[in-house]
Amino acid sequence: MPGFIGRLARVDLSKGKFREEEIEEEVFRKFLGGRGLAAKILLEELDPNVDPLSPENKLIFATGPLTGTAYPGSGKHIVAAKSPLTSLWGESASGGYWGPELKFAGYDALIVEGRASSPVYLWIHDREVEVRDGSHLWGMTVVEATKKIRRETDEHARVACIGPAGERFVRYACIINDMNHASGRTGLGAVMGSKNLKAVAVYGSRRRLETAKPNEFKNLLVEAHKILKESSTAQSLFNYGTSGGVPSLNELGILPTKNFQTGVFEGSERISGQAMAETILVGRTTCMGCPIQCVRAVRVEGGRFGGVTEETGGPQYETVAAFGSLLLNDNLESIAYAHYLCNQYGIDTISTGVTIAFAMECYEKKVLRKEDTGGLELKWGDPETILKLIEIIVRREGLGDVLAEGVKRAAERIGKGAEQYAMHVKGQELPMHEPRGKKALALAYAISNRGACHLTSSHDTSFSGKGIPELGIEGGLDRFAVNGKGRFVKRTEDLMGFCNSAVICRFTTAVLNPAENIPIKMIAKFLEAATGWNVGPRDLQIMGERAVNLTRIFNVRLGVTRKDDVIPSRFAEEMPEGASKGQKVTPEDLDLMLDEYYEERGWTRNGIPTKERLEALGIGEFARLIP
Numbered sequence: 001m002p003g004f005i006g007r008l009a010r011v012d013l014s015k016g017k018f019r020e021e022e023i024e025e026e027v028f029r030k031f032l033g034g035r036g037l038a039a040k041i042l043l044e045e046l047d048p049n050v051d052p053l054s055p056e057n058k059l060i061f062a063t064g065p066l067t068g069t070a071y072p073g074s075g076k077h078i079v080a081a082k083s084p085l086t087s088l089w090g091e092s093a094s095g096g097y098w099g100p101e102l103k104f105a106g107y108d109a110l111i112v113e114g115r116a117s118s119p120v121y122l123w124i125h126d127r128e129v130e131v132r133d134g135s136h137l138w139g140m141t142v143v144e145a146t147k148k149i150r151r152e153t154d155e156h157a158r159v160a161c162i163g164p165a166g167e168r169f170v171r172y173a174c175i176i177n178d179m180n181h182a183s184g185r186t187g188l189g190a191v192m193g194s195k196n197l198k199a200v201a202v203y204g205s206r207r208r209l210e211t212a213k214p215n216e217f218k219n220l221l222v223e224a225h226k227i228l229k230e231s232s233t234a235q236s237l238f239n240y241g242t243s244g245g246v247p248s249l250n251e252l253g254i255l256p257t258k259n260f261q262t263g264v265f266e267g268s269e270r271i272s273g274q275a276m277a278e279t280i281l282v283g284r285t286t287c288m289g290c291p292i293q294c295v296r297a298v299r300v301e302g303g304r305f306g307g308v309t310e311e312t313g314g315p316q317y318e319t320v321a322a323f324g325s326l327l328l329n330d331n332l333e334s335i336a337y338a339h340y341l342c343n344q345y346g347i348d349t350i351s352t353g354v355t356i357a358f359a360m361e362c363y364e365k366k367v368l369r370k371e372d373t374g375g376l377e378l379k380w381g382d383p384e385t386i387l388k389l390i391e392i393i394v395r396r397e398g399l400g401d402v403l404a405e406g407v408k409r410a411a412e413r414i415g416k417g418a419e420q421y422a423m424h425v426k427g428q429e430l431p432m433h434e435p436r437g438k439k440a441l442a443l444a445y446a447i448s449n450r451g452a453c454h455l456t457s458s459h460d461t462s463f464s465g466k467g468i469p470e471l472g473i474e475g476g477l478d479r480f481a482v483n484g485k486g487r488f489v490k491r492t493e494d495l496m497g498f499c500n501s502a503v504i505c506r507f508t509t510a511v512l513n514p515a516e517n518i519p520i521k522m523i524a525k526f527l528e529a530a531t532g533w534n535v536g537p538r539d540l541q542i543m544g545e546r547a548v549n550l551t552r553i554f555n556v557r558l559g560v561t562r563k564d565d566v567i568p569s570r571f572a573e574e575m576p577e578g579a580s581k582g583q584k585v586t587p588e589d590l591d592l593m594l595d596e597y598y599e600e601r602g603w604t605r606n607g608i609p610t611k612e613r614l615e616a617l618g619i620g621e622f623a624r625l626i627p
């Protein structure tokens, strides 16, 4: 089947059994892969009320039709399960080479069920799946375990692995593949830990995938590479990585600072991608087929933060801001060290930074006192405190055990008004983007099905110039306006839903920058050349819309309605300084955007997908799941 293998592997760890299942082309045509496929499977198979850390939860790794081809940005895969952080839809994408390798090994997707009686790892190679003893790996860091597994399997194996954080069920533990790419969000590393599954190693010797129109595919590749070569966005990502955006975010007054108390950080220059390039950057790496090479490789030799090596990559923007401006820390080497620790322990850098910021603000406001912190002074901007907190969170020691639960649960446990300092949506900590200075993002945070997420839809600032007129997505956006943002979020969210189902990187596409990157029309042609399907931009949007609706149904079954589509109350306060000074998102602003968004989606005013809309999308069979 061009574009796909047409088969998944299902492993039951409780029984130590494995079987292959065929996937019909019709399933791919409707759900595509990645998020769409995972949502279909979990909706059909998972008891919605299952405990996310019980054997009954299912963990899915899924690829898409372009995964493993030379399409620029095709090195991604998706991991999905019920999230232990939000108790709702859990999903995280990762780059690198693991996804393509799964296809080379003979599968579009992997479903892991049950719980092994003792630690194991999976070794998947050329359609063989082995459940191997992993007792000797338990307790190892990600780097130690990855290297050991490669020695035991194949030196070229791609390894998706958890660290001690996943083993101890830290609710925002992540899965790291090949030591420097993360499925970071929604705590899926803890799901792996709960299954006694240390790692999944994959290798396939059949390294060429079939495409329907190989010559057309090749011609499109030439065009796409030319576009990316001329794109200033791509050039900046190569030069400075994603944290090359730090200076402009600071200028716009939207660099999350001091737990979102403000959007301006005076130390911003010292933590930027430009500063990194001049100091600790030793190389750039990439994901399969991508010329952009936005992934950083850093090294810190000697000094307090020495020992950081390029094996674990380097901090991207989210990590730089989460351990930098958010905590008033302008020491770039310490940020690199925090990133290194998080990758070794397998813990999400965004949630970790936000949780530490929460603890620091609680301490500042005297909600936490020295007797609660084991004698630690939680001082803003102090790298030693930051690193110490990472250690006790991973070990679940003292206050660390409370913080390992994420800010929502930690605030409930601490009480005394701590909730007002807990920056989360639906239980997931906010990423490093300030919604008061880009109002569509406020709506995107509120409605995102995996909790606070910056990748739910495009950002207002990316569409201040050109739009995507063929899909009715306007350009020339005013970042402070609220009118029209419901429509904008819905339409770009559908495109993001497509990207996560095709499992391609958004950074190379017009979804990130419609003026310069690979246009949606060309992505449709790539999909056609890979699969042989006759598709256009509107078809892509519909595929994405299906995936968005399915993940919403997953959450609606668990009781999510409009009342849950909210953002932290802090954003109703005026931004105190900088170029976004005076901006806020009031409950009335959010209501206006929600009304517009639900209407555009064809959902009820309470945010529930309707039978009519689901039928129009060709997924009416899922309407019966809505309570």
Ligand code: SF4
Pocket (backbone or CB within 6 Å): 072, 073, 074, 075, 095, 096, 237, 285, 286, 287, 288, 290, 291, 292, 293, 294, 295, 505, 506, 507, 508
């Ligand atoms: S842009 Fe960066 S994250 Fe995206 S595929 Fe390329 S290297 Fe990977």
